Amino acid sequence: MNNERSQSYRALVWRQFRKNRRAVASLYGIFALLGVALFADLIANDMPYYVVMNGRTYFPIAIDYGARLGLVSWPGALRGVDFKKLPNEGALFPPIPYLPRRADLSEESFSPPTARHWLGTDQLGRDVASGMVHGARISLTIGIVVAGIQLTVGILLGGLAGYYGGWVDLALSRVFELMLAIPTFFLILTVAAVLPPSIYNVMAILGLTGWIGVARFVRSEFFKLRGLDFVTAARGLGVSSSAVMFRHILPNALAPVLVSASFSVASAILAESALSFLGIGVPADLVTWGSILAVSEQNTFAWWLAVFPGFAIFATVTAYNLFGDGLRDALDPRLKV
Amino acid sequence: MLRYALRRVLLMIPTFVGITFIAFLIMHLAPGDPVELYFHGGLAAGIQGASTERLADIQKAKEAERRRLGLDRPLPVQYAVWFERLVTLDLGESFKDNRPVWDKIRERLPVTITLNLVSIFLTYLIAIPLGIYSSVRAGSWPESLLTTSVFMLYSLPSFWVGTLILIYFCGGDYFLWFPPAGLHSLDYDPSWPLLRQLRDYSWHIAMPVVCETYAAFAALSRYMRSSMLENALQDYVRTARAKGLPERVVILKHILRNSLIPMVTMLADLLPSLIGGSVIIETIFSIPGIGQLGYQAVLARDYPVVLGLFAISSALTLVGILLADLLLAVVDPRISFGRAEQ
Numbered sequence: 203m204n205n206e207r208s209q210s211y212r213a214l215v216w217r218q219f220r221k222n223r224r225a226v227a228s229l230y231g232i233f234a235l236l237g238v239a240l241f242a243d244l245i246a247n248d249m250p251y252y253v254v255m256n257g258r259t260y261f262p263i264a265i266d267y268g269a270r271l272g273l274v275s276w277p278g279a280l281r282g283v284d285f286k287k288l289p290n291e292g293a294l295f296p297p298i299p300y301l302p303r304r305a306d307l308s309e310e311s312f313s314p315p316t317a318r319h320w321l322g323t324d325q326l327g328r329d330v331a332s333g334m335v336h337g338a339r340i341s342l343t344i345g346i347v348v349a350g351i352q353l354t355v356g357i358l359l360g361g362l363a364g365y366y367g368g369w370v371d372l373a374l375s376r377v378f379e380l381m382l383a384i385p386t387f388f389l390i391l392t393v394a395a396v397l398p399p400s401i402y403n404v405m406a407i408l409g410l411t412g413w414i415g416v417a418r419f420v421r422s423e424f425f426k427l428r429g430l431d432f433v434t435a436a437r438g439l440g441v442s443s444s445a446v447m448f449r450h451i452l453p454n455a456l457a458p459v460l461v462s463a464s465f466s467v468a469s470a471i472l473a474e475s476a477l478s479f480l481g482i483g484v485p486a487d488l489v490t491w492g493s494i495l496a497v498s499e500q501n502t503f504a505w506w507l508a509v510f511p512g513f514a515i516f517a518t519v520t521a522y523n524l525f526g527d528g529l530r531d532a533l534d535p536r537l538k539v
Numbered sequence: 540m541l542r543y544a545l546r547r548v549l550l551m552i553p554t555f556v557g558i559t560f561i562a563f564l565i566m567h568l569a570p571g572d573p574v575e576l577y578f579h580g581g582l583a584a585g586i587q588g589a590s591t592e593r594l595a596d597i598q599k600a601k602e603a604e605r606r607r608l609g610l611d612r613p614l615p616v617q618y619a620v621w622f623e624r625l626v627t628l629d630l631g632e633s634f635k636d637n638r639p640v641w642d643k644i645r646e647r648l649p650v651t652i653t654l655n656l657v658s659i660f661l662t663y664l665i666a667i668p669l670g671i672y673s674s675v676r677a678g679s680w681p682e683s684l685l686t687t688s689v690f691m692l693y694s695l696p697s698f699w700v701g702t703l704i705l706i707y708f709c710g711g712d713y714f715l716w717f718p719p720a721g722l723h724s725l726d727y728d729p730s731w732p733l734l735r736q737l738r739d740y741s742w743h744i745a746m747p748v749v750c751e752t753y754a755a756f757a758a759l760s761r762y763m764r765s766s767m768l769e770n771a772l773q774d775y776v777r778t779a780r781a782k783g784l785p786e787r788v789v790i791l792k793h794i795l796r797n798s799l800i801p802m803v804t805m806l807a808d809l810l811p812s813l814i815g816g817s818v819i820i821e822t823i824f825s826i827p828g829i830g831q832l833g834y835q836a837v838l839a840r841d842y843p844v845v846l847g848l849f850a851i852s853s854a855l856t857l858v859g860i861l862l863a864d865l866l867l868a869v870v871d872p873r874i875s876f877g878r879a880e881q
Contacts, residue, residue, distance in 0.1 A: 224687060376550075376553065376554065376557075379554050379860075380554050380557045380558055380561075382856075382860070383554055383555075383558060383853050383856040383857050383860065384558050384561070384562075384849075384853055384856075385848075385849065385852040385853060385856065387818065388818070388833055388837075388848065388849065388852065389562070389565075389849075391818060391833070391834070391837050392562065392565060392566065392837050392845060393565055393569075395837045395838060395840075396565065396566060396569030396570075396837075396840070397569060397570075398570065468694070472696055475696060475698075476696065476698055476819060479698045479819070480818070480819065480822065480834070482837075482838075492698075495698065495699060495702060498702055498706065499702050499705065499823065502705060502706045502712060503712045505706060505707075508699070508702050508703055508706055509703070512696065512699030512702070512703065515696050515699060516691075516694055516695050516696060516699065519694040519696070520690065520691055520694040523690060523693065523694050524690060527690070
């Protein structure tokens with residue numbers, strides 16, 4: 203049933219979306235960030251792309267990927283080698299030749315931005331630029347996974363309440379009310395503080411506390427759609443309830459749900475960096491945007507530890523918010539001129 | 540209306556029990572309890588080298604402490620005990636210093652409430668004119684610029700802005716325009732004349748208020764704008780224009796009045812934030828308010844304080860939601876009470 207008409211609807215929305223320069227720019231920004239997150243190991247790494255040792259050429263970053271997947275093991279010649287101290291036979295390092303998880307005591311701590319460390323170093327001499335690149339990966343992963351959990355739970359519960367109505371709706375609405383009235387940030391803080399620090403716990407906490415907006419939204423969409431003719435027709439044809447819900451109703455409610463997904467990503471990234479900033483939930487040795495920022499609160503002279511990660515959080519959140527806003531405007535039929 | 544309100548109040552009770560029970564469960568099912576935490580800092584420090592007798596002693600002391608705090612009883616019983624005391628408005632005693640939780644909360648309430656009242660007042664003062672302006676001039680380039688900057692304000696993490704303000708304006712290594720911590724100057728004296736006290740206080744809360752306000756007024760002015768735009772499309776606006784009313788009257792008397800309805804309900808939504816306080820802002824600026832109390836209690840696993848804060852803020856949220864629905868029905872006669880839940 204979604205053939206030509208839904209195609210043209212999609213084209214219509216896209217045309218409308220493209221008129222919004224802010225939203226298009228933020229979409230490009232999001233793609234750029236995804237690129238940085240995806241290729242973080244190639245942008246900032248303390249291993250070279252290739253290295254020539256005793257006449258043989260190795261590709262340490264590729265080997266590292268393979269080793270982490272368990273496909274290959276490190277060649278004996280490379281084990282325990284400090285690539286930076288090799289005699290110069292030829293090696294190509296990434297633009298930022300550091301890894302945030304390796305604290306190097308030979309590096310100067312609290313170095314302001316220099317040619318060696320573009321964005322300075324933190325209290326352990328870790329390169330901030332590298333921390334930013336790898337932090338993008340953490341932030342985006344958290345944002346996307348959390349939004350995924352929120353959408354799954356929200357669509358499921360909201361869909362059930364909206365589709366069945368009656369006592370199912372009554373019972374689920376009590377649950378929604380409960381989630382609405384619970385002081386969310388305080389709840390997140392409490393759970394994150396009592397659980398052992400782990401990035402997966404943070405994802406689960408943020409995902410399981412933030413789905414209420416999606417659920418209420420999906421519920422009202424399902425309420426609206428379940429009375430329409432195509433749903434009656436599908437049911438008349440003997441399509442099962444779950445197929446009606448997910449194959450027939452959901453695709454029609456999906457576009458607006460995407461809008462709230464975009465806002466979900468933004469608020470999850472914000473919440474994670476707030477937790478990292480407070481030093482709760484995320485392991486102490488993990489470098490995230492929020493944790494770099496937190497160091498600056500105690501060491502107020504180190505402006506570079508405040509300015510760069512803060513700006514990264516801000517830019518990412520803005521991009522997702524502007525994208526969501528643009529999409530919402532594009533989907534709003536009343537605003538079409 | 541009274542019947543409706545009563546029904547809603549009754550429905551609030553199970554929700555309230557649910558919230559506090561969830562908070563209770565989370566704290567008690569998590570690995571490690573407060574006794575463990577307190578002992579690790581003090582008596583049990585260096586436990587690895589201790590003799591077996593000493594270990595047994597420590598174990599015994601822990602058991603005694605658990606018994607004293609009531610942590611040895613089954614969970615449902617513990618919750619029932621807590622709830623029974625709550626009914627008489629007794630929130631129990633803090634694990635940390637044995638002071639009544641209610642006293643600890645009460646002495647911090649005025650700090651957070653005044654701070655937030657000022658913030659909320661300023662939020663509305665800025666947001667409403669901003670929303671009106673950006674809806675009336677919708678599409679023009681100054682409006683587009685304004686909307687973009689408001690959107691950016693909304694996305695600015697308050698802990699970043701707070702940290703930057705602390706570094707640059709509060710005597711980090713740059714300017715000392717505002718005090719970095721607290722609510723009063725070091726030489727503060729309650730016998731100061733009122734004006735001087737007021738000046739000292741506003742000097743201290745200026746930056747925290749900025750941090751708490753900017754994101755809220757950005758969000759609120761967005762709501763105001765879309766509410767205005769929505770109302771501008773209504774038939775009664777066309778009628779008003781058609782009968783020759785000046786544009787000013789149409790905007791201020793017809794559109795604005797109706798657009799304020801959602802603003803009223805937003806005000807009720809703000810009630811819980813009035814007391815909830817901002818954990819982050821209060822931590823950055825070292826303000827002894829509810830947020831800071833909550834943060835410290837969570838870190839120290841001070842269960843009674845955490846539960847007390849959960850109870851108070853969720854009760855306020857529930858009252859806020861109810862007030863919002865009732866206010867909405869009062870200002871908007873189209874909403875009937877029987878089916879207000881859609």
